[in-house]
Amino acid sequence: MSEMTLESRMAGRSRPSVRSRSLAWIPFWLTGPAAVFFLVLLGMPLLMTLVLSFYTFDYTAGISETLTLSNYTDVLFDGYFHEIFLRTYEISLITTLCCVVLGAPEAYIIYRMRRPWRSICLLITLGPLLISVVVRTLGWVLLIGGNGLLSQFMQALGLAGTRGFSLMYTQTGVVIAMVHVLVPFMVISVWASLRKVDLSTGDAALSLGAKPFTVLRRVIFPQVLPGVLSGSLIIFALTASYFATPSIIGGRRLKVVATSVYDEYLSTMNWPLGASISIVLLVLNVVIVMSYSRWVERRFRRTLGEG
Amino acid sequence: MSVDSRRNGRAALAFHTLFMIFLLAPLVVVILVAFTPEGYLSYPTHGFSLRWFREILARPDFIKAFYQSLNLGLVSATLATVLSIPAALALARFRFTGREFLNGLFLSPLMIPHIVLGVAFLRFFSQIGIGGTFASLVFAHVVIIMPYTLRLVLAAVMGLDRETERAAISLGASPWTGFRRITLPQILPGVAGGWMLAFITSFDELTMTVFVASPGNTTLPVKMYNYIEQTIDPLLASVSTVIIVLTVAFMLVLDRFYGLDRVLSGKG
Numbered sequence: 001m002s003e004m005t006l007e008s009r010m011a012g013r014s015r016p017s018v019r020s021r022s023l024a025w026i027p028f029w030l031t032g033p034a035a036v037f038f039l040v041l042l043g044m045p046l047l048m049t050l051v052l053s054f055y056t057f058d059y060t061a062g063i064s065e066t067l068t069l070s071n072y073t074d075v076l077f078d079g080y081f082h083e084i085f086l087r088t089y090e091i092s093l094i095t096t097l098c099c100v101v102l103g104a105p106e107a108y109i110i111y112r113m114r115r116p117w118r119s120i121c122l123l124i125t126l127g128p129l130l131i132s133v134v135v136r137t138l139g140w141v142l143l144i145g146g147n148g149l150l151s152q153f154m155q156a157l158g159l160a161g162t163r164g165f166s167l168m169y170t171q172t173g174v175v176i177a178m179v180h181v182l183v184p185f186m187v188i189s190v191w192a193s194l195r196k197v198d199l200s201t202g203d204a205a206l207s208l209g210a211k212p213f214t215v216l217r218r219v220i221f222p223q224v225l226p227g228v229l230s231g232s233l234i235i236f237a238l239t240a241s242y243f244a245t246p247s248i249i250g251g252r253r254l255k256v257v258a259t260s261v262y263d264e265y266l267s268t269m270n271w272p273l274g275a276s277i278s279i280v281l282l283v284l285n286v287v288i289v290m291s292y293s294r295w296v297e298r299r300f301r302r303t304l305g306e307g
Numbered sequence: 308m309s310v311d312s313r314r315n316g317r318a319a320l321a322f323h324t325l326f327m328i329f330l331l332a333p334l335v336v337v338i339l340v341a342f343t344p345e346g347y348l349s350y351p352t353h354g355f356s357l358r359w360f361r362e363i364l365a366r367p368d369f370i371k372a373f374y375q376s377l378n379l380g381l382v383s384a385t386l387a388t389v390l391s392i393p394a395a396l397a398l399a400r401f402r403f404t405g406r407e408f409l410n411g412l413f414l415s416p417l418m419i420p421h422i423v424l425g426v427a428f429l430r431f432f433s434q435i436g437i438g439g440t441f442a443s444l445v446f447a448h449v450v451i452i453m454p455y456t457l458r459l460v461l462a463a464v465m466g467l468d469r470e471t472e473r474a475a476i477s478l479g480a481s482p483w484t485g486f487r488r489i490t491l492p493q494i495l496p497g498v499a500g501g502w503m504l505a506f507i508t509s510f511d512e513l514t515m516t517v518f519v520a521s522p523g524n525t526t527l528p529v530k531m532y533n534y535i536e537q538t539i540d541p542l543l544a545s546v547s548t549v550i551i552v553l554t555v556a557f558m559l560v561l562d563r564f565y566g567l568d569r570v571l572s573g574k575g
Contacts, residue, residue: 030397031409034390034453038412041446045427046419052430102326109323112315121327123558126567128330131554132511134531135547139333141539142340142348149336180333188571212316241420243514248535258422258514265426265518275430278423285420 053275063271071276081260081277085284088256091171091246092239095178099235102179103186104228108220110187111194122191129184133244140177140249144168169253177245182238186231193227229296237289241281257281334551341544348541359545369546372530376510379441379526383448384506387456388498390449395460396490400469417454424451425518432519439521447519448509455508456501459570463497464490500565507557 056066075081110121128136144150144167151165167173197220205215243258250256255263257277264274315323340348344356363369397403398410416424428447432438472489476482491498513528520529527550534543561570 024403027397027401027403027406030393030401034394034413035409037390038450038453041431042412042416042450045424045431048430048434049423049427102329105319105322106326109315109319112319121323123562123567124327125330126571127555127558128334129571130507130511130558130561131334132513132528132531132547132550134513134528134535135337135550136333138531138535138539138543138547139337141535142336142544143333145539147348177333180329183330184571188568191568237418237420241422243422243517244532248532258420261422261426262517265429271426271430274426278420278426281420282423286418289418 049275050279052272053279055272055275057270057272062269071273072280074273075276075280084255084257084260085280087171087254088240088258091174091178091256092236094175095182095239096232096236098175098179099183099186100228100232103183103231104190104224106183107187107190107194107227108216108224111191112199122187125187126184128180133181134248136181137177137245137248140173140180140245141168144173144176144249168249169251171250171254174246174250174254174256177249178239178242181242181245182235185234185238186228189231189234190224190227193224197223226296226300233289233292233296237285240288241285337544337547338551340541341548343541343544345541348539348544359541360549362542363545363549366542369527369530369542372525372527375441375524376527379444379448380506380510383445383452383509384456384502386445387449387453387505388460388502391453391456391460391501392491392494392498395457395464396486399461399464413457414454416451421451421512421514425515428515429518439519439524441524444516444519444524444526447515448512451512451515452505452508455504456498459497459501459504460494463494467493496565500561500570503557503561503564504570507554507561 052063053071054067054069056064056068056070058064106125110118110125113121142148146166146168148166150167154165167176201223202215202219205219206212210218241258242256243262246254246256247259247262250259252259252263258281261274261277261281264270264277268274341359342355342357344354344358394409394413398406424447428443429438432440432443432447437443467490472485475485475489480488510526511528512526513532516526517529517532520526525533527546531543531546558567561567
């Protein structure tokens with residue numbers, strides 16, 4: 001949001017003084033190709049999916065253009081879908097909390113490192129974001145699967161029976177892999193706030209006799225809170241609609257919203273129902289993002305007002 | 308490790324070590340498994356063999372998917388950049404009706420779950436009769452990667468000093484020459500950074516592509532996903548190892564060129 005207001009301010013300042021009629025068309029010529037591209041290739045598909053979600057589906061006749069609300073009543077009032085949506089948001093919430101607990105301290109630790117280590121560790125932390133999610137999830141399958149390293153390790157410690165154990169198709173397994181996939185977003189988000197923090201405020205508190213933990217809690221944490229909050233939003237929203245990891249690790253036994261959309265489209269072939277699930281997912285996502293941003297904005301305005 | 312122990316306490320370093328292990332473990336395991344001489348998944352591996360790397364060469368379907376991902380990334384990142392540059396110039400330098408709307412429109416794919424975009428594209432492309440073609444993959448990828456190119460190009464244009472371009476134009480250069488000779492060279496790092504982020508995002512994309520791809524036009528992530536659905540064998544590990552090595556090389560270039568934290572803070 002702040003980015004946008006800054007842009008418009010800059011745009012206002014650099015407004016060309018020439019006001020000829022031909023110049024007024026320049027921005028439309030410049031944005032035209034991209035605008036047409038987006039209106040056709042983003043607007044049309046979404047609109048068609050919205051329409052599709054009201055169509056009727058029959059297992060023998062297929063999709064017919066008779067309008068109905070039954071897809072939505074299925075998604076909104078059926079216990080089967082309630083379970084899937086609840087599970088999805090539960091996984092999102094736990095994943096987000098784990099990312100806060102792991103990512104925020106890690107960002108701070110890396111930030112305090114000296115020169116070569118600092119950039120090396122940052123590279124190791126952020127690098128996985130560029131590596132295919134399929135590859136990273138495959139790594140977790142090898143680690144937590146039936147005969148995986150985790151199982152062997154636990155057996156060696158005598159914590160697991162001789163048959164070993166597997167976290168495949170469990171919620172724990174999905175959360176572990178999701179945290180691995182998304183925790184870099186928390187690190188980078190907190191990192192961005194840390195760059196604006198004056199670490200000498202911490203030194204000042206220390207020299208005035210505060211304990212290190214108190215400094216962390218009362219001085220550093222409040223300053224990076226915006227980063228934690230925006231990182232949480234990104235992670236929560238991404239997890240809620242994530243497909244690859246829940247699909248590979250959770251499988252059919254642990255359905256989430258995204259995998260149930262996939263199944264409706266490519267296995268059951270009930271496109272209208274799949275379309276209505278995805279529209280509900282989209283609406284929930286937008287509502288969550290909007291209300292969360294509004295809440296954060298209000299909160300910080302109040303804090304600043306008091307300060 | 309010669310990390311700053313004066314400021315990072317012992318507990319912090321222990322936490323850090325565990326965090327690094329957590330991040331790297333799945334990647335290291337994939338690489339180790341890729342060198343197994345066995346015909347099935349096994350670790351710790353006894354012995355070392357390049358057998359599963361040779362196996363990749365015997366799989367034209369994987370090779371084809373790799374080249375298709377590469378082509379798709381190159382074409383769609385380039386198209387997204389070409390669309391982004393004029394749009395960014397307009398958004399940064401002009402105030403016009405619909406400016407806020409366009410800005411929101413171009414960034415909106417960041418807000419829409421890829422699974423939703425996937426089903427929307429599936430319906431749209433099959434209705435207009437281009438379902439499963441390479442062109443449809445390009446169109447879909449441009450939509451999801453353009454927010455990245457636009458953001459980085461926009462950031463570059465905003466940080467620009469316009470005086471030199473104004474001077475050039477007042478000395479008689481055409482706006483096009485002014486752009487080509489003055490503006491473009493100055494925003495080039497942002498353009499290149501955006502292009503690279505867009506390329507790697509396209510190269511990795513699975514969730515949306517799984518709906519748009521067809522057996523004839525498939526990408527490497529989709530190919531691997533479909534393979535995992537059937538079976539998991541060391542071939543996946545060796546293909547993954549190749550991807551990891553290529554991505555790390557790409558990442559180091561990107562970091563040198565633009566700074567990884569700067570590029571990725573635009574990814575959220």
